[in-house]
Amino acid sequence: xLEVRNIFKTYEGSLLLNDIxxxxxxxxxxxxxxxxxxxxxxxxxxxxxxxxxxxGLISFNGLDLTTTPPHLRDFGLVFQxxxxxxxxxxxxxxAFGLKMRNVGQAEIIERVATSLELVSLTRFGTRKVIDLxxxxxxxxxxxxxxxxxxxxxxxxxxxGALDRTLREDLLxxxxxxxxxxxxxxxxxxxxQEEAFTIADRVLIxxxxxxxxxxxxxxxxxxxxxxxxxxxxxxxxxxxGEVIAQSEFQTEHGAFTVKCTHTHSRGDKVHLxxxxxxxxxxxxxxxxxxxxxxxxxxHGIVTDVIFQQDRFKxxxxxxxxxxxxxxxxxxxxxxxxxxxxxxx
Amino acid sequence: MESMNKLRxxxxxxxxxxxxxxxxxxxxxxxxxxxxxxxxxxxFDISAFxxxxxxxxxxxxxxxxxxxxxxxxxxxxxxxxxxYLFARYNFRGKSILRALxxxxxxxxxxxxxxxxxxxxxxxxxxxxxxxLSSFQFIGTLPAILIAHVFYNTTIIIRIVGIxxxxxxxxxxxxxxxxxxxxxxxxxxxxLPLLRPSIFAATxxxxxxxxxxxxxxxxxxxxxxxxxxxxxxxQAVRQLNLPAAALLAxxxxxxxxxxxxxxxxxxxxxxxxxxxxxxLIKPQTLKQKLFVTLFCILLSTFFLLPLSSLPIRxxxxxxxxxxxxxxxxxxxxxxxxxxLFINRRGSVFYVPPIQATLNSLGYAGATVVLSLLLGYxxxxxxxxxTRLERILDPLIMLPLGSSAVMLGLGFIITYGxxxxxxxxxxxxxxxxxxxxxxRTLQPAIASIPQRLRQAASSLGASPSxxxxxxxFPILRRATLAAGTFAFTISLGEFGATLLxxxxxxxxxxLAIERFLSQPGGLNYGQSMAMATILMLLAxxxxxxxxxxxxxxxxEF
Numbered sequence: 045x046l047e048v049r050n051i052f053k054t055y056e057g058s059l060l061l062n063d064i065x066x067x068x069x070x071x072x073x074x075x076x077x078x079x080x081x082x083x084x085x086x087x088x089x090x091x092x093x094x095x096x097x098x099x100g101l102i103s104f105n106g107l108d109l110t111t112t113p114p115h116l117r118d119f120g121l122v123f124q125x126x127x128x129x130x131x132x133x134x135x136x137x138x139a140f141g142l143k144m145r146n147v148g149q150a151e152i153i154e155r156v157a158t159s160l161e162l163v164s165l166t167r168f169g170t171r172k173v174i175d176l177x178x179x180x181x182x183x184x185x186x187x188x189x190x191x192x193x194x195x196x197x198x199x200x201x202x203x204g205a206l207d208r209t210l211r212e213d214l215l216x217x218x219x220x221x222x223x224x225x226x227x228x229x230x231x232x233x234x235x236q237e238e239a240f241t242i243a244d245r246v247l248i249x250x251x252x253x254x255x256x257x258x259x260x261x262x263x264x265x266x267x268x269x270x271x272x273x274x275x276x277x278x279x280x281x282x283x284g285e286v287i288a289q290s291e292f293q294t295e296h297g298a299f300t301v302k303c304t305h306t307h308s309r310g311d312k313v314h315l316x317x318x319x320x321x322x323x324x325x326x327x328x329x330x331x332x333x334x335x336x337x338x339x340x341x342h343g344i345v346t347d348v349i350f351q352q353d354r355f356k357x358x359x360x361x362x363x364x365x366x367x368x369x370x371x372x373x374x375x376x377x378x379x380x381x382x383x384x385x386x387x
Numbered sequence: 388m389e390s391m392n393k394l395r396x397x398x399x400x401x402x403x404x405x406x407x408x409x410x411x412x413x414x415x416x417x418x419x420x421x422x423x424x425x426x427x428x429x430x431f432d433i434s435a436f437x438x439x440x441x442x443x444x445x446x447x448x449x450x451x452x453x454x455x456x457x458x459x460x461x462x463x464x465x466x467x468x469x470x471y472l473f474a475r476y477n478f479r480g481k482s483i484l485r486a487l488x489x490x491x492x493x494x495x496x497x498x499x500x501x502x503x504x505x506x507x508x509x510x511x512x513x514x515x516x517x518x519l520s521s522f523q524f525i526g527t528l529p530a531i532l533i534a535h536v537f538y539n540t541t542i543i544i545r546i547v548g549i550x551x552x553x554x555x556x557x558x559x560x561x562x563x564x565x566x567x568x569x570x571x572x573x574x575x576x577x578l579p580l581l582r583p584s585i586f587a588a589t590x591x592x593x594x595x596x597x598x599x600x601x602x603x604x605x606x607x608x609x610x611x612x613x614x615x616x617x618x619x620x621q622a623v624r625q626l627n628l629p630a631a632a633l634l635a636x637x638x639x640x641x642x643x644x645x646x647x648x649x650x651x652x653x654x655x656x657x658x659x660x661x662x663x664x665x666l667i668k669p670q671t672l673k674q675k676l677f678v679t680l681f682c683i684l685l686s687t688f689f690l691l692p693l694s695s696l697p698i699r700x701x702x703x704x705x706x707x708x709x710x711x712x713x714x715x716x717x718x719x720x721x722x723x724x725x726l727f728i729n730r731r732g733s734v735f736y737v738p739p740i741q742a743t744l745n746s747l748g749y750a751g752a753t754v755v756l757s758l759l760l761g762y763x764x765x766x767x768x769x770x771x772t773r774l775e776r777i778l779d780p781l782i783m784l785p786l787g788s789s790a791v792m793l794g795l796g797f798i799i800t801y802g803x804x805x806x807x808x809x810x811x812x813x814x815x816x817x818x819x820x821x822x823x824x825r826t827l828q829p830a831i832a833s834i835p836q837r838l839r840q841a842a843s844s845l846g847a848s849p850s851x852x853x854x855x856x857x858f859p860i861l862r863r864a865t866l867a868a869g870t871f872a873f874t875i876s877l878g879e880f881g882a883t884l885l886x887x888x889x890x891x892x893x894x895x896l897a898i899e900r901f902l903s904q905p906g907g908l909n910y911g912q913s914m915a916m917a918t919i920l921m922l923l924a925x926x927x928x929x930x931x932x933x934x935x936x937x938x939x940x941e942f
Contacts, residue, residue, distance in 0.1 A: 094560050114563040115571075121564035127557035131579045140575070141565030185561075192565060 045069055046091070046196055046228065051100035053086060060086055061097070062252035068196065071226040073219075075243030077236060079275065082249040084232045088200050091230065093117050104195060115144070120189030120227075124201040126181045128173040134160070134184050135169040141192035159187040162221060179210045186218070190225065197222070197229040203238065215241055236276050240264070248272055270314035270386050280317040280341075280363045281386075286310060292385070296361060299339050303385035314386040317341060319356075319365045321379050342378040345371050404775070407767035411760045411782060411820070418813050419785050422796025429632035429799065440630040444637055447617040454528065454603075454613065455596040458535035462592050465536055465688075466543025467585070472681050473544055474551035476674070477666040484682060487689045489541045493928045494921060495878025496601025497895040499534055501902060501917035502692035503606060505699035510910050512695050530606040535599060537692065539592045546591070550584035551577075552666075587652045594645045598638070598789045601880040605899060614638045615791045615881070622795050623885060632799070635792045646787050696921060700914035703907065722911035737890065739916055742897035745808075746877055749893060752812035753876035754869045757823045760816065761868065765827035786821040793817055794885030808891050811883060815876040822875065823868040826931075830864030867934040874927035878920065894920055 046068040053061040060083045068074045076084045089095040091102055093114035102109045109117055128137050138156045147155070160166055163183040168176070173184060182202060189197060202218075203211040219242050222229050233239050239246055240260040248256040248263070256263055256272045267273040270281055284292040284299070286307040292299050292315060299315060307313065343359030348370050355370045357377075365379050430436075473485055491499060505511050507524035524530050554577065562576045600615040609620060614634050622631040669678040703719045726739040764782055767775055785793065793814055797805075804810060834857055880895045887896060894916055901913035 089560075092560070092564055094563065113568070114560075115566045115568050117564075118566075119564060121561065123557050123561065125555070125557065127555060127561040129558060129562075129576060129580075140562065140567075143575075144562075144566035144568075144571055188561075188565065198564075 045105055046230075047101070047103045048087075048091065049101040049103070051087065051090060051102075052098045053083070053090065053095075054098055055086070060252055061090070064100070064249075064252075064254060066247055066254065066257065068228045068230060071228060072244045073222055073229045073231060073242055075239040075246045076230060076232045076249055077234070077239040077246055077275075078249030079234055083252045084234075084249050085200055087249070088121075088198055088230065088232050091196075092119055092121050092198060118192065118195045120192060120194035120197045122182075122185050122189050122197070122199045122202045124204045126185040128181055128184055128188075130174050132173070133169070134165070134171050134173060134176075137173055137184055138188045138191050140188065145192065155191050155193075156187075159191040162190060162225075163187045163217075178206050179214060182206065182214065186221070190221070190227075194227060197227050199229065199231045199233075201233055202231075204233075204235075211238070218242065248275065250275070267316065267386065270316075273314075273316045273386060278316060279319045282315040282317060284313050284315045284385075286313060296341060296363065299383045301339075301383050301385045303387075305385060305387045316384045316386055317363065318382045318384070321365060321367060321381060339383055340378050340380040341365065343376070345373050345375050345377060348373060404767060404772065407763040408775075408778065411764040412778075414760050414816075414820075415782065415785070418817055419788075419793070419796075422793070422800040423788075425799045426632045426635050426792070426796055429629050430636050432629050434629045436633070437630075440627075440633050443617060443621070443630060444614075444634055447612050447614045447634065448637065450611065451597060451613040451615075454531055454535075454611070455593055455599075457528075458532050458539075458596040458599075459589060459593045461532055462536045462539045462543060462596075463585075463589060465684075466540045466588070466592075467547060468677075468681060469540060469685060470544045470548040470551055472678065472685075474548045475666065476678050477668050478678055478682065480682070484685060485544070487693075488544055488685060490693065490925065490928070491538050491689065492541045493874070494924050495895055496880050497605065497898045497902075498696070498878070498917050498921045498924065499537065499692065500602065500605035501898060501913060502696045502921075503530065503534055503537075504902060505914055506692050506695035510907070512699055525606060526608045526610075528607070528611065531599075531603055531611060534602045534606050535596050537689070538599075538602070539595055542592050542595075543588045546588035547581060547584050550581050554580055583652055587649060590645060590649045590652065594642060594649070597645070598642060600789065600791050605902070614641075615789055618791050618795055619881075619885060622798060628795075628799060631795055635795055638789060638792060642787055642789070693921070696914060697918045700911065700918045703911070719911075722908070722915040725908060725912055726915055737892055737897070739894075739897055739901075739912060742892045742894050742916075743919075745891050746894040749808075749812045749815060750873045750876040752809075753815040753819055754872045756812060756816040757819045757872040758865065758869060761820055761823035761827055765824045765831055768824065768828045769831035782824065783821045785817050790814075790818060790879065790881030791885060794882035797882070797886045805886060806888060808888065810886050811891075811893070812876070814882040814886060815879050816872070818879060818882065819872040819875040822871045826868040826871055827861075827864050830860055834860050863934040867931045870927050870930040870934070874924055874931070877927075878924055 048067070049065050051061050051064040052059070064087060066074070076087065078084045086095065090097050093102075093109070093112060097110070100110070104117075129140065132140065135156055138159050139152050142152045142155060156169070157166070160169060163186050165180065165183050165187065168180065168184070173181060176184065182205075185202075199218075203214055206214065215238060222242075231239070231242055243260055246256075246258065246260055246263050247254050250271055256268055258266075263272070263276070264278070267276060267278055273279065274281055282294040282296060282299075284294040286309055287293045287298070288309065289307070290300055290302055292301060292313060294315060301315065305313075341359070341363050343361045343363060345357055346360045347356075347358040349356040349358075350370075351366070354366045354368055356364055357367050357371060358364045359377075365381065367379070371377050469488065473481065504525055507513050507530075509523070509525065558576055558580070559572050562572045567575060597613075598615060599613065600619070603611055603613050603616050604619070607616075609616065612620065614637060618631045618634045618638070621627045621634065667674075669675045700722055701718060701720065703717060703721070726743075768779055768782075771779065797810055797814055801810060877893075878895060879893075880899075883893050883896060884899075887893060892900065898913045898916050898920070901909045901916070904910070
């Protein structure tokens with residue numbers, strides 16, 4: 045089990061990682077999700093041993109690794125731009141780590157073949173790596189990391205350089221490989237879809253801190269903060285003020301929200317307006333909208349975008365909502381919505 | 388080209404192309420290929436293949452390889468860690484230090500020789516400071532080797548350094564995460580990836596060491612006969628032209644082989660994937676030690692000879708002629724004021740100011756000639772047809788042949804005109820032309836046709852287009868190319884030594900002459916002249932750097 049405890053790191057005077065602690069359990073895939081500059085790649089390099097933390101502890105199965113050089117950690121690492129050795133062919137790239145471990149020739153051949161089979165590149169062994177496509181190069185990089193049978197696999201935005209369909213295919217394959225090999229993994233990305241697909245647990249990194257941790261479903265249902273909700277694009281974020289218990293006033297009207305927080309009158313809060321209409325109430329297409337229609341958003345339609353099974357409807361006040369049928373531009377609508385309080 | 392379009396109205400395109408080539412090709416035919424063929428013809432003479440000539444050639448060839456191997460090895464010894472230093476570390480004064488290591492490469496050989504003489508020679512600063520030392524430097528093999536290292540280290544720093552800094556640091560990270568320790572990262576990843584660039588740099592250094600002439604003659608003396616020096620000795624001192632021709636052909640074959648190898652290696656080298664700089668400040672004690680040590684080593688090694696020259700030119704350290712016993716030490720500007728006086732009044736003893744005027748005249752003529760010949764060729768090569776692509780290496784050929792060989796060709800072919808002062812600028816033009824073309828051509832090619840079309844669609848007349856678009860770009864390139872020609876002519880030593888008339892010496896020849904004369908005043912004057920020449924060459928270098936297109940025409 046990997047344990048990361050109280051990691052601090054400053055870079056050129058500013059705090060890049062601020063007290064990071066988390067664990068990765070046996071067979072678990074943990075995803076570090078964050079915008080660029082959130083410090084996630086630096087954290088990965090610190091775990092790999094390519095960079096030293098200012099303070100903090102990295103340990104594996106209770107053994108302190110903080111000062112262990114990278115080549116003695118047995119952690120596999122897969123980069124976004126693959127970092128394949130251009131002077132070696134596919135076989136030699138995959139065999140590299142095994143040669144460093146003085147594995148016997150016969151075993152090298154066998155393990156290289158197994159690794160290449162795992163990533164479906166069986167007959168690519170003698171090809172030059174610079175002749176491969178991006179997806180194939182990434183498979184070689186994965187095979188190279190798998191061949192050493194690492195105690196932990198780390199991925200630094202591994203699919204960032206690939207196009208969408210290829211990314212989805214590789215992601216599913218990667219999920220299967222991780223399940224089959226049961227190697228614990230840390231997966232770094234800025235793409236929430238990717239993160240939610242592959243992760244058993246998601247850590248959201250913001251300005252050097254972990255601001256939310258949980259299973260994809262938990263995080264989705266309870267973002268717990270405006271930053272997380274905003275980063276994940278969960279819906280419209282409104283600034284509100286507490287006017288009474290469960291009553292909030294915003295610039296888009298008053299909302300009634302049951303929440304577990306204890307608020308006093310006048311507190312400033314963030315409200316999350318999920319863009320999905322509250323299915324228990326029908327969408328009202330016509331005026332008038334009276335004071336009585338609580339927990340609904342109103343406005344004139346300015347834009348309608350077709351999105352496969354729904355329409356993304358944007359109103360003139362900047363709010364948006366997903367609707368099953370397309371309203372007309374210029375039409376005034378009122379949509380009942382689910383509203384959550386983010387404290 | 389605009390001029391091409393205009394010409395096309397009157398003449399068929401092929402005639403336009405021919406008109407571009409007629410001048411440069413005629414010039415090369417008369418002054419390069421004809422002399423070359425005459426040298427070749429001489430070697431078919433039976434007398435060229437005498438056993439004596441072969442003995443001379445054999446021993447010269449042996450020593451040439453010997454010193455070139457040693458020089459190259461020592462250059463690598465200093466150059467590889469320096470390349471690493473510049474490619475991996477950020478430290479204060481880095482750009483100045485790197486510029487300093489590049490200065491010698493463009494300096495005339497006489498300046499470098501005078502610099503080492505001022506530092507370590509019998510009348511130099513070291514001997515003045517430690518008068519008891521019986522240590523001798525000038526006229527030894529170490530002097531040659533050190534001067535070669537001084538000249539060529541910048542090649543290793545440049546070629547290997549560029550390759551090293553464009554190496555994706557992730558490759559090293561990947562290797563380390565796969566279990567490679569520092570040694571294996573170097574042995575199995577970094578070094579194999581650098582190998583082509585190290586080979587290329589080594590070969591280039593070897594080529595320069597192999598064909599080195601001025602350094603060996605001036606710092607080694609004629610007892611160290613490389614092929615180059617032997618060609619000069621046989622042609623000028625022994626008047627054995629067949630032997631000189633035989634040596635020249637051997638030399639030509641060797642350089643040709645090296646050049647082909649070099650082209651092959653450079654065309655095969657792997658272009659790196661993600662060039663991302665990974666410059667770091669030295670952090671650990673080991674890194675700090677390495678950076679400090681090499682900064683001191685490099686700045687000492689490159690600064691000492693370069694600074695000794697101007698210092699020695701301003702200090703009297705020994706008695707002038709006719710003042711034996713009464714020596715005034717100390718600061719003096721006499722050496723500079725003496726440059727304008729001809730004390731001996733002899734015909735062959737030309738006052739330095741006269742040599743300077745000769746040099747300036749030759750350099751001016753070289754600039755005019757090489758621009759005149761270089762421009763049409765550069766225009767044609769900026770957008771070459773398939774046939775013209777074949778002409779490109781042909782026109783660059785003089786670059787690969789040594790200056791001494793060019794001089795020898797002139798002697799053999801135009802011996803009866805050697806009294807004319809005009810042969811020198813022709814020889815200098817031959818040396819400068821490839822550089823001029825390589826400077827102009829990318830500038831001309833860089834002017835996009837669309838820019839001209841845009842200008843004319845905005846209402847600019849053809850002449851206005853030329854004035855607004857072509858001229859501003861070409862002006863800078865022309866200035867750079869002209870300065871190249873000027874600087875090359877000013878410092879040229881090998882060819883000039885063979886063909887210049889004794890009564891029309893250039894500055895390098897005068898320096899060489901004064902350097903070997905006894906007497907403090909003569910020595911001081913050579914120091915003063917070499918200092919001036921060094922400053923001129925440096926100004927030239929700065930001008931070229933400032934005005935030519937970035938990242939073009941390297942080696």
